[in-house]
C-alpha cells in the first residue's frame with residue numbers, strides 16, 4: 445500500500461506518520477508528499493525523510509479542478525492506494541473526492557485529521573474554538589473525507605482534557621501529541637480494512 449500526503453503547513457503529522465510507516469506500526473510505504481504551498485515546512489520534513497516530494501502550487505493553476513488534475517496525475521503515476529490530508533488547508537472538490545471513491549468501502553480513499561470533534565465543530569483553528577467555548581474536554585478526530593468541510597465518516601477519535609489555565613499553545617501542544625498517536629493508529633485500521641476488502645473480492 446502506497447500512501448500520498450497532501451500538506452500545506454509545518455508537517456508534524458506527516459513526520460509522525462512517516463516514522464510510523466518506518467517502524468512498521470503503519471504497514472504502508474510513504475511514497476509521495478504534495479504541497480500546495482511553496483513555504484510549507486512539510487516539504488522539508490519529506491526531504492529529510494527522503495520521501496519524494498513535490499510542490500503543486502495552487503496559484504499556478506487557473507482553477508481548483510486544474511490544480512486537482514495535476515495532483516491526480518501524480519497520484520496515478522505513483523500508484524497511490526490511500527491519500528492522507530496532513531494539514532492540507534484546501535477543501536477537495538467533488539472531482540478529487542469522486543476520483544478516489546472506493547465502492548467496496550463506500551468511502552473515498554482519503555483520510556483527514558481534525559483538531560476537534562467533527563460533530564461539534566468544522567473548519568480551521570479547532571483548538572482556538574475549544575478555548576473560546578470554554579470546554580472541559582475537546583477531541584481530535586480522524587475521518588474519511590467527503591465533499592463537505594470535516595463532514596466525513598469518523599474513523600477514530602480521542603478525547604483531550606482541557607484545564608482552566610490552558611493557553612492556545614499548551615492546548616495545541618497536548619493536542620498535537622495526541623494527533624501524532626491517533627493518526628497512525630487510524631491509518632493502520634483503514635489499511636487493514638482496505639486489505640480485507642481486496643482479499644474478499
Ligand code: GRF
Pocket residue numbers: 453454455456457458486530531532557558559623
Ligand atoms: C493539525 O492540527 C491538524 O489537526 C490540522 O492541521 C494541523 C496540521 O499540523 N488539520 P501539522 O502540519 O501536521 O503540524
